[in-house]
Structure formats: structure tokens, C-alpha cells
Amino acid sequence: MKRTVQKAVLRTLGATRLHRVFAPWTAGRGAILTMHRVRVAPTDAFQPNAHLEVTPAFLDRLLAWFEASAIDVVTLDEALARLSGGAEGSRFVVLTLDDGYRDNLEVALPVFAAHRVPFTVFVATGFPDRDANPWWMTLEAAIAGSDSVAWTAGRAATLLTRTIEEKYRAYSLLAARVESLSEDGQRAVMDDFAARHGVDVPGLLDAAFMTWDELRRLSASGLATIGGHTVNHPALGRLSDRRAREEVVRGADRLERELGSRPRHFAYPYGYPGKVGERDYRLLAELGFASAVRTTPGTLTSASAAEPTALPRISLNGHFQDVRHVEVLLSGAPFAASALRRRLSGSRRAFPDPAAASSG
Numbered sequence: 001m002k003r004t005v006q007k008a009v010l011r012t013l014g015a016t017r018l019h020r021v022f023a024p025w026t027a028g029r030g031a032i033l034t035m036h037r038v039r040v041a042p043t044d045a046f047q048p049n050a051h052l053e054v055t056p057a058f059l060d061r062l063l064a065w066f067e068a069s070a071i072d073v074v075t076l077d078e079a080l081a082r083l084s085g086g087a088e089g090s091r092f093v094v095l096t097l098d099d100g101y102r103d104n105l106e107v108a109l110p111v112f113a114a115h116r117v118p119f120t121v122f123v124a125t126g127f128p129d130r131d132a133n134p135w136w137m138t139l140e141a142a143i144a145g146s147d148s149v150a151w152t153a154g155r156a157a158t159l160l161t162r163t164i165e166e167k168y169r170a171y172s173l174l175a176a177r178v179e180s181l182s183e184d185g186q187r188a189v190m191d192d193f194a195a196r197h198g199v200d201v202p203g204l205l206d207a208a209f210m211t212w213d214e215l216r217r218l219s220a221s222g223l224a225t226i227g228g229h230t231v232n233h234p235a236l237g238r239l240s241d242r243r244a245r246e247e248v249v250r251g252a253d254r255l256e257r258e259l260g261s262r263p264r265h266f267a268y269p270y271g272y273p274g275k276v277g278e279r280d281y282r283l284l285a286e287l288g289f290a291s292a293v294r295t296t297p298g299t300l301t302s303a304s305a306a307e308p309t310a311l312p313r314i315s316l317n318g319h320f321q322d323v324r325h326v327e328v329l330l331s332g333a334p335f336a337a338s339a340l341r342r343r344l345s346g347s348r349r350a351f352p353d354p355a356a357a358s359s360g
């Protein structure tokens with residue numbers, strides 16, 4: 001339902017060209033885009049994480065559109081230089097991919113290389129270390145392969161998962177349960193859930209995420225910047241000061257040791273209000289990161305240079321794979337409109353960004 005409304009907003013703005021009226025005030029200098037996976041769409045009927053992936057064909061169309069529209073695709077460092085340089089210049093976008101999925105190397109890199117554009121991959125080091133439980137994939141695998149699932153942490157529940165509707169309902173209910181767990185308690189609960197439902201977590205990690213050797217190959221491509229994304233992919237804002245710092249520093253240490261250089265850029269896991277906050281923006285600045293990106297949508301202005309560890313990003317949501325939607329999003333108009341509506345109504349809800357919800 002929410003997705004239908006969002007699509008209607010994007011389509012109306014696109015069709016009326018109204019976003020172009022606002023663009024001079026809302027488009028800013030450029031924008032950072034968020035992706036996760038890039039692969040040919042699977043044909044499964046149950047795909048609760050489809051918002052986290054775009055196809056290589058869409059990515060190719062998008063990069064061609066940037067070229068045709070004279071929008072420069074730049075690195076994060078170049079974006080920071082342009083923002084603080086103050087000079088007028090072409091509009092730009094920064095392409096980022098979170099988590100470290102193998103398709104970033106096998107599927108996305110050839111597309112980026114064909115267009116000769118740089119990109120950044122933010123890696124949570126528990127994934128290449130094969131010491132993690134990506135709960136969104138574990139839930140999907142458990143629900144896809146069974147007629148019922150049982151949740152035992154806290155309020156116990158057994159959910160039927162026979163039909164596609166039941167599977168989606170169970171996924172959304174259990175995702176909310178996972179997100180209500182403490183960050184440090186989540187792993188044990190999900191390992192137990194995986195064991196009880198026959199989900200092979202090491203197998204999931206091997207199938208979906210790059211190894212360190214693959215990350216070195218990606219890094220050696222000359223187009224990829226590797227950035228930090230913690231060790232265990234927690235919501236930093238829900239951790240103590242000590243644990244938050246540990247997640248950022250240990251992740252950066254690990255990347256430096258395996259890849260030979262210390263990351264200068266960072267993406268907050270989840271990255272939206274409630275999952276990350278002011279304390280974390282100050283922490284990343286204090287730890288010497290040149291930039292850190294959120295998933296709160298928005299465009300970049302010269303003012304963004306003053307808070308480089310709280311940069312907004314726009315998600316390329318798998319349910320919105322249409323270049324015209326991206327054009328409207330880059331105009332900044334939907335976010336400005338939602339900020340205005342929020343101010344008028346006193347609501348705290350931002351332009352809904354489903355890619356930010358349930359993983360990220």
C-alpha cells in the first residue's frame with residue numbers, strides 16, 4: 001500500500017514535471033545513491049528483500065541517462081571536494097553499495113567499467129569473515145522453505161507460511177521482532193532460529209557475500225573504493241558509546257589489514273533516525289573518517305560539507321526501477337515536500353524509504 005502511494009507521488013511529479021519547478025531550490029549540487037545487490041531478478045514468488053536489489057539492465061540505463069544528462073558520477077572524495085570548494089560545476093552523483101555482496105564484483109563491476117564510473121562498496125567485515133548472521137536472509141530462507149516457522153525469543157509465536165501471503169505476513173512480523181531485539185542479543189537468537197529451521201547460515205554467507213580475495217580483486221579494479229560498515233552490522237545508535245566505537249574501529253582495522261589501506265568513508269548500518277544519531281555522527285568525525293553516509297533521503301548542498309559524517313543518501317529501491325523515478329528523486333522535490341508536510345502536521349515521518357527499513 002505504502003509503495004503504491006510512493007509510486008503515485010513519483011509518477012505524478014514526473015508526469016506533471018512539477019519536480020522541475022522545485023529543482024532549482026531542492027536539487028542541491030548532487031546526491032549519493034544507495035544500492036545493495038545488483039543481479040538479474042530471481043523468479044521466486046516470495047522475495048521479501050527485492051527492494052534491496054536492482055538489475056544490471058536498470059543500472060546500465062541509469063548510467064547512460066547520467067551521461068546523457070551531463071550528471072557526473074564521482075567518488076566520495078571528489079564529492080566532498082566539490083561541496084567544500086564552493087565553485088559552481090556540473091551536477092554529480094556518487095554510487096554506493098552496502099554490505100559487500102558478491103554480485104557487486106561479478107555483475108555490477110562490469111556495468112560500472114563499461115561506463116568508466118567509480119563507486120564505493122561499504123563492507124561489514126563479519127560477512128567476508130563468514131562470522132555473521134544476515135537476519136533478513138535467514139528469515140527469507142526459513143520462511144521460503146517451510147509451511148510454518150516458530151519464534152521463541154520473548155513472546156513465542158508459531159506462524160503459518162504455506163501461501164505467498166502467509167509468507168510475506170510472517171516475514172514482516174518476524175522482521176519487526178528481530179529489530180526489537182537488543183543489537184548484541186540478535187545474533188544468538190538468529191543463530192538459534194536458523195538451527196531450528198535448517199537454515200545453513202555459512203552457506204548463505206558463502207553464496208551471497210564476497211570473500212577477502214574477491215574484495216581485493218574489486219579494490220584492484222581501480223574503480224571501487226572500499227568503505228567501513230562496522231563488523232556485525234548493528235544499529236550504532238542502539239549501542240553504548242564503547243560498543244559503537246568498537247564496531248567502527250574494529251571494522252576499519254580489519255579492512256586495513258586485509259586490503260592494505262584504512263577506509264576513509266563509512267556507511268551507518270540501517271542509517272535512519274532511531275538507528276543512528278548525533279552521538280554517532282560525532283564519533284565518526286572524531287575517528288577521522290572523511291565522510292559517513294546515512295539512509296535518510298536528501299540531496300547534497302554546500303551546507304552538507306559542514307556535516308560530512310551525516311550525509312543523506314537516496315535509495316535505488318528495487319521496486320522503483322525506473323529512470324524517471326530517479327530523475328524525480330534527484331530533484332529533491334519529494335523530500336522537500338515531505339519535510340514541509342512534516343512541519344505542517346508535526347509528524348516525524350520522512351518520505352518513506354523502504355530500502356532503509358528491514359535491513360540496509
Ligand SMILES: [Zn+2]
Pocket residue numbers: 098099229233269270359360
Ligand atoms: Zn548494510
